[in-house]
Amino acid sequence: MFLxxxxxSAAESEMNDDPATEILDATYQAxxxxxxxxxxxxxxxxxxxxxxxxxxxxxxxxxNLFTEFLEYLYSRYTAHLEPDAETPRRRLFExxxxxxxxxTTPDRPFRTAMLEVKAQAPYDxxxxxxLAEFDEYLYEQFRETIAAGIEEGxxxxxVDPAVAAEFLTxxxxxxxxxxxxxxxxxxxxxxxxxxxxxSHLLAGETAEVAQ
Amino acid sequence: MFLxxxxxSAAESEMNDDPATEILDATYQAxxxxxxxxxxxxxxxxxxxxxxxxxxxxxxxxxNLFTEFLEYLYSRYTAHLEPDAETPRRRLFExxxxxxxxxTTPDRPFRTAMLEVKAQAPYDxxxxxxLAEFDEYLYEQFRETIAAGIEEGxxxxxVDPAVAAEFLTxxxxxxxxxxxxxxxxxxxxxxxxxxxxxSHLLAGETAEVAQ
Numbered sequence: 318m319f320l321x322x323x324x325x326s327a328a329e330s331e332m333n334d335d336p337a338t339e340i341l342d343a344t345y346q347a348x349x350x351x352x353x354x355x356x357x358x359x360x361x362x363x364x365x366x367x368x369x370x371x372x373x374x375x376x377x378x379x380x381n382l383f384t385e386f387l388e389y390l391y392s393r394y395t396a397h398l399e400p401d402a403e404t405p406r407r408r409l410f411e412x413x414x415x416x417x418x419x420x421t422t423p424d425r426p427f428r429t430a431m432l433e434v435k436a437q438a439p440y441d442x443x444x445x446x447x448l449a450e451f452d453e454y455l456y457e458q459f460r461e462t463i464a465a466g467i468e469e470g471x472x473x474x475x476v477d478p479a480v481a482a483e484f485l486t487x488x489x490x491x492x493x494x495x496x497x498x499x500x501x502x503x504x505x506x507x508x509x510x511x512x513x514x515x516s517h518l519l520a521g522e523t524a525e526v527a528q
Numbered sequence: 529m530f531l532x533x534x535x536x537s538a539a540e541s542e543m544n545d546d547p548a549t550e551i552l553d554a555t556y557q558a559x560x561x562x563x564x565x566x567x568x569x570x571x572x573x574x575x576x577x578x579x580x581x582x583x584x585x586x587x588x589x590x591x592n593l594f595t596e597f598l599e600y601l602y603s604r605y606t607a608h609l610e611p612d613a614e615t616p617r618r619r620l621f622e623x624x625x626x627x628x629x630x631x632t633t634p635d636r637p638f639r640t641a642m643l644e645v646k647a648q649a650p651y652d653x654x655x656x657x658x659l660a661e662f663d664e665y666l667y668e669q670f671r672e673t674i675a676a677g678i679e680e681g682x683x684x685x686x687v688d689p690a691v692a693a694e695f696l697t698x699x700x701x702x703x704x705x706x707x708x709x710x711x712x713x714x715x716x717x718x719x720x721x722x723x724x725x726x727s728h729l730l731a732g733e734t735a736e737v738a739q
Contacts, residue, residue, distance in 0.1 A: 352647075354565035425650070432647035435709035436563075439640050449710045483720045484699070490709075491702025498646035498701075499660045509694050517728045 337375045340365050341389045344382065349426040353433040358382070380443070387434075387447035395454060405466035409514060412458055416489055417507040432497050456486045463518065473520045481518055488513070548586045551576050555597045560637040564644040569593070591654070598645075598658035606665060616677035620725060623669055627700055628718040643708050667697045674729065684731045692729055699724070 343365030376382035459482035466472030554576030587593035670693035677683030
């Protein structure tokens with residue numbers, strides 16, 4: 318999704334003296350390989366090439382390790398979504414491109430595992446609270462960008478930033494779910510959401526007539 | 529979601545002479561109680577008050593039983609979504625109301641379990657094919673209804689039924705996921721999608737100015 322194999326490798330080479338971070342990187346890989354339900358500390362230890370005792374020393378229980386792992390992912394997610402575009406209009410499409418990027422094969426198992434994690438949320442407050450942070454961050458990025466686009470004049474001033482951001486967050490979540498569960502093409506899903514933005518959010522001259 | 533406790537009870541009283549159907553009803557309850565990953569034939573047998581041998585006799589493996597269970601759910605899903613409204617415009621809101629109904633407590637575990645099942649789809653072609661049927665059915669209901677609404681004059685003629693139906697299917701899927709994973713209010717999610725329909729799909733006099 319947002320932690321590509323490249324970024325894991327980069328993290329490993331940057332921080333390979335830090336066993337706590339190595340364990341988090343290994344958790345990512347083990348999660349991709351085994352899924353969440355089947356994930357064991359032994360899988361993570363084997364991936365990190367450390368002992369289970371070392372994991373216990375750094376993180377305590379599997380539950381606690383996983384909560385820390387989600388926090389680690391969150392810091393990478395927010396870094397990955399840092400704005401690069403120069404205008405709100407471009408930023409809106411940059412956001413969609415980043416969160417709905419066509420998946421390379423190594424990322425697909427991760428997205429699948431994250432759907433499994435989402436299904437655990439009702440049983441685990443710590444997981445649900447962490448997932449809510451991802452959800453709220455994305456919502457807030459959309460809301461701020463749309464509000465800035467209205468200021469800029471490229472987003473229709475009749476759009477309510479909070480309403481549109483809520484709807485876009487729901488659509489992005491649905492795109493990720495459908496990609497995993499019914500193998501819907503990421504390109505097709507992204508095109509569908511971008512079309513909504515172009516037709517219904519952008520102002521006059523930049524908006525499309527066709528809906 | 530669409531198989532309420534009432535409908536299970538009704539099915540049980542209608543068909544309590546059919547052990548094969550009783551096993552499917554028991555699978556529904558056991559899925560709600562245990563989730564998908566932890567679900568065993570023993571759980572289902574205990575719920576149905578039959579032996580594991582009886583389940584094997586009727587359905588063979590757990591995998592086969594689950595595929596049959598998804599087919600059984602599908603037939604109930606399509607029956608539950610049968611049109612009742614008199615006009616396409618009403619039908620559009622009826623569809624959203626049915627698929628995004630505020631969950632009563634007994635249905636929530638079922639929706640959670642179904643999210644777990646969705647995360648299994650990449651590993652199991654039979655599950656993915658069944659889930660694709662639900663997805664395609666909902667898409668087709670939206671597409672037909674929007675096309676009929678254009679004929680009727682209540683849906684904006686510039687709307688492309690296929691594009692809008694694809695987008696609505698994604699939004700409904702996202703609403704279900706966010707409800708489970710970040711405990712987002714079903715009412716709030718439904719309101720957000722209905723607002724999109726009122727603002728962007730309905731024609732002139734019925735559409736809302738505010739976006």
